[in-house]
Amino acid sequence: MAYEKPIPRQGQHTKPFWDGAKEGKLILPHCTECNRVHWYPRLICPFCHSNKLDWIEASGEGTLYTFAVQHRLAAGGWVKELPFVTAFIDLKEGDRMQTVLRGVDPNKPEDIKIGSKVKVEFEQANDDIFIPFWRVVES
Amino acid sequence: MRLPDLSYRAAMVGACESNLIGYPGGEERSIRCTSLQLHLEAIKNVSDYTGIPISDIDGVFSAGWSSELAEHLGLHPSYIDTTSVGGCSFQIHVRHALAAIASGMIDTALISHGEAGWSYRGMGGRGGGGRGEVSPAEEATAAYGIAGAPAQYAHAMVRHNHVYGTTPEDFAHISVVTRKWAMLNPRALMYSKETNPFGGEISVDDVMSARLIAWPMTLYHCCLVTDHGGAVILARPEIARTLKSKPVWVVGAGESMGHSNMVEMEDFTATSAHRSAKMAYEMAGLSPEDIEMAMIYDSFTITAGITAEMLGLAPRGRGYTLWKEGHAAPGGRLPINTNGGGLSFNHSGMYGMQLLVEAYRQMSGTAEDGVNGDAGKQTEASNCIVNGTGGTLSTTGTLILERD
Numbered sequence: 001m002a003y004e005k006p007i008p009r010q011g012q013h014t015k016p017f018w019d020g021a022k023e024g025k026l027i028l029p030h031c032t033e034c035n036r037v038h039w040y041p042r043l044i045c046p047f048c049h050s051n052k053l054d055w056i057e058a059s060g061e062g063t064l065y066t067f068a069v070q071h072r073l074a075a076g077g078w079v080k081e082l083p084f085v086t087a088f089i090d091l092k093e094g095d096r097m098q099t100v101l102r103g104v105d106p107n108k109p110e111d112i113k114i115g116s117k118v119k120v121e122f123e124q125a126n127d128d129i130f131i132p133f134w135r136v137v138e139s
Numbered sequence: 140m141r142l143p144d145l146s147y148r149a150a151m152v153g154a155c156e157s158n159l160i161g162y163p164g165g166e167e168r169s170i171r172c173t174s175l176q177l178h179l180e181a182i183k184n185v186s187d188y189t190g191i192p193i194s195d196i197d198g199v200f201s202a203g204w205s206s207e208l209a210e211h212l213g214l215h216p217s218y219i220d221t222t223s224v225g226g227c228s229f230q231i232h233v234r235h236a237l238a239a240i241a242s243g244m245i246d247t248a249l250i251s252h253g254e255a256g257w258s259y260r261g262m263g264g265r266g267g268g269g270r271g272e273v274s275p276a277e278e279a280t281a282a283y284g285i286a287g288a289p290a291q292y293a294h295a296m297v298r299h300n301h302v303y304g305t306t307p308e309d310f311a312h313i314s315v316v317t318r319k320w321a322m323l324n325p326r327a328l329m330y331s332k333e334t335n336p337f338g339g340e341i342s343v344d345d346v347m348s349a350r351l352i353a354w355p356m357t358l359y360h361c362c363l364v365t366d367h368g369g370a371v372i373l374a375r376p377e378i379a380r381t382l383k384s385k386p387v388w389v390v391g392a393g394e395s396m397g398h399s400n401m402v403e404m405e406d407f408t409a410t411s412a413h414r415s416a417k418m419a420y421e422m423a424g425l426s427p428e429d430i431e432m433a434m435i436y437d438s439f440t441i442t443a444g445i446t447a448e449m450l451g452l453a454p455r456g457r458g459y460t461l462w463k464e465g466h467a468a469p470g471g472r473l474p475i476n477t478n479g480g481g482l483s484f485n486h487s488g489m490y491g492m493q494l495l496v497e498a499y500r501q502m503s504g505t506a507e508d509g510v511n512g513d514a515g516k517q518t519e520a521s522n523c524i525v526n527g528t529g530g531t532l533s534t535t536g537t538l539i540l541e542r543d
Contacts, residue, residue: 008281011273012173040279040402043179046213049193051183066301066407068293069354070284078284083354086283088294088402098402100283109354114301131282 004077148241155184171258178253198248200232293353298407303456310440311346321479329483362481369492391539393418412449427451431520491527
């Protein structure tokens, strides 16, 4: 079945990330000078302002920083999925990623625990774009 | 009027280009530069050339790019100017930067330009407002269905609840009290059942039982969506003294930004208002205890609650108590949002002007001028702190105004 929700357009500075996603790997931008990982991808390290950046394969693990349950507002095909849980994930390697959270019940938000362990998974949207989503694996 | 003499008050100390200019990639466009890349290469180069670390830049000027550039660089500038008026924008940026530096507001101004006029020719380059490039931040967030401000702000309320043990009911008091002010303002959409079926008095139960927009925020945790027009004139003291209208003095002013995209917000329970307010307090020689009333951007109850904390009007995690304990209400010790707020008076999308109009009315003693309020809305306050929040808890401006 065709993927009907918004599909990110790949820009020209993020190829390693999308190539990795295709193989089920979370590839994150990393600064070779201060050794920190950042998200979203930059052309200059937002922490030390070096432009000597590369990409590393991340663990795909993180923790739930915060979340909300969307009941009314949604972009594109997400309208059909209301209610759904959106969230921000603190990555094991550092910095934060937004996502739609899986493995939770949007009708029982009180059961969703900040600090829960989450793992990344990828869903194929088209030939080139595999979208990272995060799933609660231990709360 | 005589223009201030700002000669020799600031100097250009470096000017560099991006690594690639012209027709990168030639006619075939085998390489395409993005505008973002052109900006950042030039910024890196001018930083290297002058020896001024990027982290020392405290003013960011560009034609429409300033918040994106500042976020990309991890900067929290205290002067943000994104004037975009065509090719002369950059000359104007120099003049604005001169004024900002001469006044002592900033030490170092970055003026940046990046425009992929060739690489993205005919594809609607950014700034041309078209489809050409996609920003990395957009790539990172586009997939997740987020639509509209409430979708994002709800994440901040959940985090505030988690960190401070607060509840959505605590924040509901902000809606309830703000509605009391709206009931003193015939221009407020929610003045009464006659002005709107949802108008008039509301209870915490009403707020909590309203339909969910983004859990835990219900409809009544969210601002209105209305029309509004407003305008303000400022004049120098010699002129202000001669007019038939009363002067209200700007005694403090500050601005700052935390991020542009919410994914870059460091602490979801804190905004840059703590920095913009610090600047305003320092300029005014005042502290939070001196403040007698406040006009606080209440796009959502969480916005008002957090901002009250950032302005130092309540301890961290306790902003909502100003409303819950009645201090912010009519007759309270610290009136807040005396027009009825974005929650119950009017919110057109960008609510900052509404804040200014009401603050002027309060500080000029005209808050019950027969147009804007029934008896009871005018306060005795002799000063007012005004804070606007833009984006997703992103950018803030703080003013402190004083009665003549």
